[in-house]
Amino acid sequence: MRVEPIYHVDGDLVPASEATVSVDDRGFRYGDAAFETMRVYGGTVFEWDAHLERLERTCESLSLDHGLGAADLRDRIDETLTANDLEDAYVRLSITRGVQPGKLTPQPDVDPTVVIYAKPLPRGGVDGEPVWDGPATVRTVETRRIPSESIPAAAKTHNYLNGILARAELRDTDGQPSADEALMFDTEGAVAEGATSNLWFVRDGDLYTPTTDGPVLPGITRAIVFELAADADIAVHEGRYDLEGRYDLEAVLEADEAFLTNRTWELRPIETLDGHEIGGGPVTDRLSRAYDERVERACYRG
Incomplete structure (x- = not known):
């Protein structure tokens, strides 16, 4: 029996079939969002600090002051991995500007939408195997x-x-x-x-x-x-x-x-x-x- 993946949406763990984002969300409407894709090996997010630094640079480029701390984001990733019983995985973290009044012009006050999901990938390292079929x-x-x-x-x-x-x-x-x-x-x-x-x-x-x-x-x-x-x-x-x-x-x-x-x-x-x-x-x-x-x-x- 296939187990349904669990997503992390705005602080809550929910089944993938119930994971939703508002159609008014700026990430959906305009692509107004930052994201990172990460590899997790043996339960460890590889190069987490580098991913966090690049995420911060992206948000700065977007003038997206989401107000979320590094420990909070890492906890959400770890919760997602645990909920899906994954140790070797692909993880995607997205932060959008959320829902705001008006149209194109972003507002300074942000209530961000944060979505994290994880998918299994093969073990890495010296005993691992590539995720691609060939060159x-x-x-x-x-x-x-x-x-x-x-x-x-x-x-x-x-x-x-x-x-x-x-x-x-x-x-x-x-x-x-x-x-x-x-x-x-x-x-x-x-x-x-x-x-x-x-x-x-x-x-x-x-x-x-x-x-x-x-x-x-x-x-x-x-x-x-x-x-x-x-x-x-x-x-x-x-x-x-x-x-x-x-x-x-x-x-x-x-x-x-x-x-x-x-x-x-x-x-x-x-x-x-x-x-x-x-x-x-x-x-x-x-x-x-x-x-x-x-x-x-x-x-x-x-």
Whole structure:
């Protein structure tokens, strides 16, 4: 018998079938909300402090003063995990501006809507298994990343239309995805990131990734890869956001290895880009192993 998931909605644990948000909520109406997706390994929220810091930055970008403390949010996450009897899971935390009078203009007084849900994912660490079936197939798309001057790329908000449009381009004539991820460019034609992932590639043993000075989300897994590369004495280059230093498609297609990072996939090799075979390799494998060891130390051996 399938057990119904339990959601955490505005301080209460409720069955998923009874979890509701007002149709007047600004998160529903306008995408006026911040969120974080997290991995939980062995009952431990991995890199919680980093997620909390990014959530605070997003809320600051939105001028969303929700008034909730870190301990309160963490307690709600832990309650959700316990209610669902989960130790290895995906967790999403959303904070909206709630219901307010008027229309588009946000009001300073906020009664936030807070929703948390968790879904089971396989064990991580050195004895874990990936959540993906195999290396990613990737296609470039026409949809461009929105410049940070329009919508700050560092803000992780409910407004995901940019990524949705990119993923929609992947549909084949039967309406099914023709690739696992969409690779997006900025408005100047430089490589930016995937619809929900950061891009990395390897050339001559060095690691390359587009800079967050452009329209690229500063992913938490991305930040960990920087640390792991430094520990392994692997040189890392960030494409500068200027005409001379940004990466074009050819730079990726000519790479020896390439992979994507996000919180759910961790490190996922790119099998093909626009049909061109790339694959993983020794650098990708070394970093993936180091990532698993970090998860193991932080969450399973503590």
